[in-house]
Amino acid sequence: xxxxxxxxxxxxxxxxxxxxxxxxxxxxxxxxxxxxxxxxxxxxxxxxxxxxxxxxxxxxxxxxxxxxxxxxxxxxxxxxxxxxxxxxxxxxxxxxxxxxxxxxxxxxxxxxxxxxxxxxxxxxxxxxxxxxxxxxxxxxxxxxxxxxxxxxxxxxxxxxxxxxxxxxxxxxxxxxxxxxxxxxxxxxxxxxxxxxxxxxxxxxxxxxxxxxxxxxxxxxxxxxxxxxxxxxxxxxxxxxxxxxxxxxxxxxxxxxxxxxxxxxxxxxxxxxxxxxxxxxxxxxxxxxxxxxxxxxxxxxxxxxxxxxxxxxxxxxxxxxxxxxxxxxxxxxxxxxxxxxxxxxxxxx
Amino acid sequence: xxxxxxxxxxxxxxxxxxxxxxxxxxxxxxxxxxxxxxxxxxxxxxxxxxxxxxxxxxxxxxxxxxxxxxxxxxxxxxxxxxxxxxxxxxxxxxxxxxxxxxxxxxxxxxxxxxxxxxxxxxxxxxxxxxxxxxxxxxxxxxxxxxxxxxxxxxxxxxxxxxxxxxxxxxxxxxxxxxxxxxxxxxxxxxxxxxxxxxxxxxxxxxxxxxxxxxxxxxxxxxxxxxxxxxxxxxxxxxxxxxxxxxxxxxxxxxxxxxxxxxxxxxxxxxxxxxxxxxxxxxxxxxxxxxxxxxxxxxxxxxxxxxxxxxxxxxxxxxxxxxxxxxxxxxxxxxxxxxxxxxxxxxxx
Ligand SMILES: CC(C)[C@H](C(=O)O)[C@@H](O)C(=O)O
Ligand SMILES: CC(C)[C@H](C(=O)O)[C@@H](O)C(=O)O
Numbered sequence: 001x002x003x004x005x006x007x008x009x010x011x012x013x014x015x016x017x018x019x020x021x022x023x024x025x026x027x028x029x030x031x032x033x034x035x036x037x038x039x040x041x042x043x044x045x046x047x048x049x050x051x052x053x054x055x056x057x058x059x060x061x062x063x064x065x066x067x068x069x070x071x072x073x074x075x076x077x078x079x080x081x082x083x084x085x086x087x088x089x090x091x092x093x094x095x096x097x098x099x100x101x102x103x104x105x106x107x108x109x110x111x112x113x114x115x116x117x118x119x120x121x122x123x124x125x126x127x128x129x130x131x132x133x134x135x136x137x138x139x140x141x142x143x144x145x146x147x148x149x150x151x152x153x154x155x156x157x158x159x160x161x162x163x164x165x166x167x168x169x170x171x172x173x174x175x176x177x178x179x180x181x182x183x184x185x186x187x188x189x190x191x192x193x194x195x196x197x198x199x200x201x202x203x204x205x206x207x208x209x210x211x212x213x214x215x216x217x218x219x220x221x222x223x224x225x226x227x228x229x230x231x232x233x234x235x236x237x238x239x240x241x242x243x244x245x246x247x248x249x250x251x252x253x254x255x256x257x258x259x260x261x262x263x264x265x266x267x268x269x270x271x272x273x274x275x276x277x278x279x280x281x282x283x284x285x286x287x288x289x290x291x292x293x294x295x296x297x298x299x300x301x302x303x304x305x306x307x308x309x310x311x312x313x314x315x316x317x318x319x320x321x322x323x324x325x326x327x328x329x330x331x332x333x334x335x336x337x338x339x340x341x342x343x344x345x346x347x348x
Numbered sequence: 349x350x351x352x353x354x355x356x357x358x359x360x361x362x363x364x365x366x367x368x369x370x371x372x373x374x375x376x377x378x379x380x381x382x383x384x385x386x387x388x389x390x391x392x393x394x395x396x397x398x399x400x401x402x403x404x405x406x407x408x409x410x411x412x413x414x415x416x417x418x419x420x421x422x423x424x425x426x427x428x429x430x431x432x433x434x435x436x437x438x439x440x441x442x443x444x445x446x447x448x449x450x451x452x453x454x455x456x457x458x459x460x461x462x463x464x465x466x467x468x469x470x471x472x473x474x475x476x477x478x479x480x481x482x483x484x485x486x487x488x489x490x491x492x493x494x495x496x497x498x499x500x501x502x503x504x505x506x507x508x509x510x511x512x513x514x515x516x517x518x519x520x521x522x523x524x525x526x527x528x529x530x531x532x533x534x535x536x537x538x539x540x541x542x543x544x545x546x547x548x549x550x551x552x553x554x555x556x557x558x559x560x561x562x563x564x565x566x567x568x569x570x571x572x573x574x575x576x577x578x579x580x581x582x583x584x585x586x587x588x589x590x591x592x593x594x595x596x597x598x599x600x601x602x603x604x605x606x607x608x609x610x611x612x613x614x615x616x617x618x619x620x621x622x623x624x625x626x627x628x629x630x631x632x633x634x635x636x637x638x639x640x641x642x643x644x645x646x647x648x649x650x651x652x653x654x655x656x657x658x659x660x661x662x663x664x665x666x667x668x669x670x671x672x673x674x675x676x677x678x679x680x681x682x683x684x685x686x687x688x689x690x691x692x693x694x695x696x
Contacts, residue, residue, distance in 0.1 A: 088538045118575050119466050139487075139506065145541045152511070154545035158487065158504045188589075190436045193493045197502035220596040227466050227575060228600055241536075245593055248568040252576055 001027075001034040001305060004064035004269075006057065008042040009087065010278025011288035011339075012070025018290035018343030019068060019297040022317070025347035026301070026310045037064070041094070042072030042087040042278075052090025058097055062268055066304035067098075068297065069273035075280050095135050099267030102168050103133040104175075105247050105275060106261070106299075107230075109254045112322045113331070116255030119227065124254050129233035130179070131250050132172050133243025135264060137164045138194070140240045160194045160239065165201040171265065172237035173209040181212045182234035186222045186242055198239065219246070226250055251275050258289040258330055259318075261296035263303050272300040286338040289328040291318055294346060317346045349375075349382040349653060352412035352617075354405065356390040357435065358626025359636035359687075360418025366638035366691030367416060367645040370665070373695035374649070374658045385412070389442070390420030390435040390626075400438025406445055410616055414652035415446075416645065417621035423628050443483050447615030450516050451481040452523075453595050453623060454609070454647075455578075457602045460670045461679070464603030467575065472602050477581035478527070479598050480520050481591025483612060485512045486542070488588045508542045508587065513549040519613065520585035521557040530561045530582035534570045534590055546587065567594070574598055599623050606637040606678055607666075609644035611651050620648040634686040637676040639666055642694060665694045 005020065007013040020036060027034050039057040046052050052072070061067050072087045094100070107129050114121045142157035169185075176183045185202050187195035199216060206214050217225070219242045225232060226246065230253055238246060251257050260275040274292030282288045295318060302311035321327065326345045329336035337345070353368065355361040368384060375382050387405040394400050400420070409415050420435045442448070455477050462469045490505035517533075524531045533550050535543035547564060554562050565573070567590045573580065574594065578601055586594060599605050608623040622640030630636045643666060650659035669675060674693045677684035685693070 086538065092539075118468060118471050120468060123466050139504075140539055142503065147541065147545070153507060153509045154541045155490065155508075156487075156506045156540045156542050158506070160502055162500045188592075190434065191440075191488055192504045193495065193502045194504050197495070220592045223571070223593045223597040224600045227597065241589075242593075244536075244568045245571045245590075249571040249575065249597065252572045 001032060002063065002065045003034055003036050004060045004067045005036045005038045006041040006067060006069045007038065008070040008072040008278065009044055009074050010071055010280040010283045012042075012072070012278055014284070014286060014339050015274065015288055015290040015293040016068060016070040018339060018346075019293040021343045021347045022294050022314055023297045023301075026313055029313075030310055032307075032310075041069070041090050043074035043077065045090060046085055046087065050085065052085060052087050053093040053097075058094070061094070061098055064269050066300050067269055067271040068300060069271050070293065071274065071276065071278035073278040073280070092140065094271070095264065096141060098269060098271070099136060100264040100271060101134065101136045101164070101267065102171050102265040103135045103243065103247070104263045104265060105131045105133070105251065107131060107250050107254060108256070108260075110256050110259060110322060113254070113256045113259070116331075117253060118255070119230070119253050123228075124230055127230040127254060129230070129250075130175055130235050131243070131247045132168065132175065132235065132237040133247050134164065134168045134238070134240050135243075136240075138240035158192070158194050158241070160197055162197065162201050165198050166205060168237060169202050169205050172235055173205065173212055176212045176235040177209065180234040183212050183214045184222070184233055184236045185214060185216050186219050186236060186238035186246065187216065188219050188242075189216070190218065194239065222246055223249060226253060259291045259295060261292055261299045263296075263299050265303070270300075270304050272296040272304070286340055287329055287336075288339050289330050290339050290343055291321075294318060294343070314346075321346050349380060350411065350413045351382055351384050352408045352415045353384045353386045354389040354415060354417045355386065356418040356420040356626065357392055357422050358419055358628040358631045360390075360420070360626055362632070362634065362687050363622065363636055363638040363641040364416060364418040366687060366694075367641040369691045369695045370642050370662055371645045371649075374661055377661075378658055380655070380658075389417070389438050391422035391425065393438060394433055394435065398433065400433060400435050401441040401445075406442070409442070409446055412617050414648050415617055415619040416648060417619050418641065419622065419624065419626035421626040421628070440488065442619070443612065444489060446617055446619070447484060448612040448619060449482065449484045449512070449615065450519050450613040451483045451591065451595070452611045452613060453479045453481070453599065455479060455598050455602060456604070456608075458604050458607060458670060461602070461604045461607070464679075465601060466603070467578070467601050471576075472578055475578040475602060477578070478523055478583050479591070479595045480516065480523065480583065480585040481595050482512065482516045482587050483591075484588075486588035506540070506542050506589070508545055510545065510549050513546050514553060516585060517550050517553050520583055521553065521560055524560045524583040525557065528582040529559050531563070532570070532581055532584045533562065533564050534567050534584060534586035534594065535564065536567050536590075537564070538566065542587065570594055571597060575601060607639045607643060609640055609647045611644075611647050613651070618648075618652050620644040620652070634688055635677055635684075636687050637678050638687050638691055639669075642666060642691070662694075669694050
């Protein structure tokens with residue numbers, strides 16, 4: 001198994017280390033061999049090479065079967081919209097160059113964490129859905145983008161092609177077929193031309209999946225329903241910008257942000273990473289919660305290598321660590337153990 | 349007081365009637381005279397004239413000191429993205445032609461409704477902020493918008509000018525000055541050129557309001573913080589599309605969606621309307637909650653006519669109706685009274 005490892009910034013290195021530790025334990029037990037190769041990304045990469053997604057990193061990713069990613073972002077680049085090179089550009093470049101067209105975020109509740117949810121427990125208990133965000137199109141990459149000559153007008157362009165929409169729509173239907181067979185397509189078809197193309201394209205593909213119930217929902221309504229009735233969702237699919245907002249909204253409703261993994265499915269390889277950010281205040285302190293990264297490792301085994309049993313072993317060990325309170329301070333201030341201790345316990 | 353009345357679709361007519369009833373009671377007591385003139389808008393207007401915002405309606409609004417608006421939307425236009433004329437076009441035309449550049453939504457908690465909130469009571473209790481959405485710019489109105497010749501590519505354009513951003517930013521600072529002096533500017537400056545112009549423009553205006561603490565927040569983060577920590581907000585300002593999503597998200601966190609009024613401040617006149625929709629299933633049944641519309645009337649007295657005391661009279665009567673359980677079935681299934689009875693009670 002050829003795995004590229006991109007620890008990135010902030011707590012990235014320490015949480016990725018725990019994920020490798022846990023993967024190694026599973027590989028040893030099941031007789032797999034993994035080759036990990038590390039590379040730079042984000043602020044760390046800017047500091048060392050001037051480029052947040054250096055060419056060597058890209059070449060490594062292209063040759064790998066999967067990429068294990070930590071987090072990027074450094075406060076020194078915040079509040080400075082004019083900084084010429086920014087860590088996020090590395091992320092966007094990586095998405096585009098690796099063709100990472102679909103970001104998959106399973107949203108699940110953990111019984112022992114329900115009290116952490118900002119929502120009433122009865123509303124979230126048992127919520128279980130997958131949010132799928134298109135990741136290489138829309139207003140993130142559409143051109144023209146910029147300023148008028150006098151600097152007084154700025155513009156961005158959102159663009160989608162039928163092909164881009166079809167690709168992610170089929171992926172979403174496939175997910176729905178493996179689950180409760182319900183697909184919610186989120187758009188703003190009452191205002192946007194791109195949304196109308198999304199809706200038409202989905203409508204033209206739906207007959208290929210007669211068992212799946214499809215519903216269309218405006219993005220403003222979806223932002224409400226996610227909070228009011230999260231259990232109604234099974235698979236949700238949407239365009240890049242709406243997905244940025246809604247998947248982050250979805251990630252906090254269950255109280256388990258520190259545990260949620262994600263997969264970015266690509267044309268050349270796929271990237272697995274925790275949903276949370278680089279949490280710079282905690283960097284180097286051995287206090288960050290490594291579970292989302294460890295679970296991203298499980299998602300990688302399942303999605304990139306079809307190692308279902310191995311993935312399940314990791315998930316069981318994570319559940320056990322939660323049940324037995326072997327957790328970092330974000331989950332239990334009083335009896336917390338450290339990042340590396342959680343990694344050790346789960347690997348063990 | 350010259351008031352244009354646009355009841356619109358669904359429950360619009362019956363809730364607007366209650367607001368007029370309550371306004372009349374206040375006017376009678378305080379010796380004001382109001383002239384109400386009704387006009388068509390929305391699906392009702394399409395049915396009768398083919399146009400969701402007829403010219404006569406526009407002329408009436410232009411001559412009025414304020415517009416009292418019900419709701420628009422009819423299920424027969426849903427799921428039909430290709431319908432040539434749609435009620436929403438009337439809404440967008442009205443916003444553009446009246447120059448309604450700022451939509452103001454005060455988000456407040458009502459102690460007797462906290463149990464209706466999907467959030468834990470301790471998180472929302474006392475939440476009190478104003479969400480301000482730019483309403484005539486961005487991707488809603490930017491051009492070009494449409495399809496490529498082969499129909500395989502669709503595009504939308506988001507455009508903002510410094511002038512548009514300045515206008516709403518100053519309004520937001522003015523609100524902050526009258527409140528807790530904290531302004532949160534929501535954008536996506538790490539991706540969008542329009543957001544970078546927003547941020548620069550706000551930064552250039554901020555020195556005029558040295559007492560106001562300004563913070564910049566990415567829209568994905570704002571979608572999370574609204575749920576995790578709603579009390580942190582005082583005044584929030586953002587562009588049109590982000591505002592559409594975030595203000596709807598904000599409207600459900602307190603459990604009082606049926607009670608929230610809004611004001612759309614315009615260059616020519618201002619429009620006051622409930623946040624909720626046309627609720628077609630309830631139309632004509634005398635069961636819809638009229639409080640958001642009645643409170644929109646209060647907001648109108650205060651904002652358009654500077655009748656603060658009169659606005660306060662209405663708010664007190666609404667509070668009393670809640671305390672004494674004189675409410676519609678959405679708030680109390682067992683002891684509910686009807687829409688018109690709530691209107692009568694509050695007017696009385
Ligand atoms: C950092 C930023 C460009 C990025 C995005 O908007 O896609 C982030 O918010 C995310 O969701 O991964
Ligand atoms: C109906 C629609 C066009 C409208 C909008 O998106 O502005 C609505 O959602 C609103 O917020 O008033």
